[in-house]
Amino acid sequence: MNPLKAWTIRNALAAGIIAGVVAMTLWPLYAASNNLLLPFLIALGITGFCGLSVLGITVFDIAVHRRRGARLIPIRVFDIALGLALAVPSLIELHALLPR
Numbered sequence: 406m407n408p409l410k411a412w413t414i415r416n417a418l419a420a421g422i423i424a425g426v427v428a429m430t431l432w433p434l435y436a437a438s439n440n441l442l443l444p445f446l447i448a449l450g451i452t453g454f455c456g457l458s459v460l461g462i463t464v465f466d467i468a469v470h471r472r473r474g475a476r477l478i479p480i481r482v483f484d485i486a487l488g489l490a491l492a493v494p495s496l497i498e499l500h501a502l503l504p505r
Contacts, residue, residue: 412458412462413462414462414463417462421454422491424449424451425491427448428449428452428495431444431448432445442502446502449496449498449499452491452492452495453495453499456487456488456489456490456491456492456496459485459491460492462484463481463484463488466481
């Protein structure tokens with residue numbers, strides 16, 4: 406079985422939302438004490454990866470399956486919005502936290 410076929414938009418969104426909730430939980434704990442930097446960075450990285458995965462899978466689906474018609478456009482717009490909502494804030498925070 407191809408492992409990439411198991412990685413779907415649904416799986417990426419589920420993992421990304423869970424990682425995002427973990428990151429939001431770790432954020433105030435990290436702010437109070439810098440001891441949780443590594444778990445916070447890992448949660449942010451997973452959230453960003455999942456958001457980028459959703460965007461990549463959506464773009465690939467739009468490019469390859471053009472004949473599906475207008476009925477899937479609202480679904481793909483929603484996928485793009487969720488992918489951006491996962492990727493952008495987490496990657497901005499990662500960029501701010503990582504040393505230059």
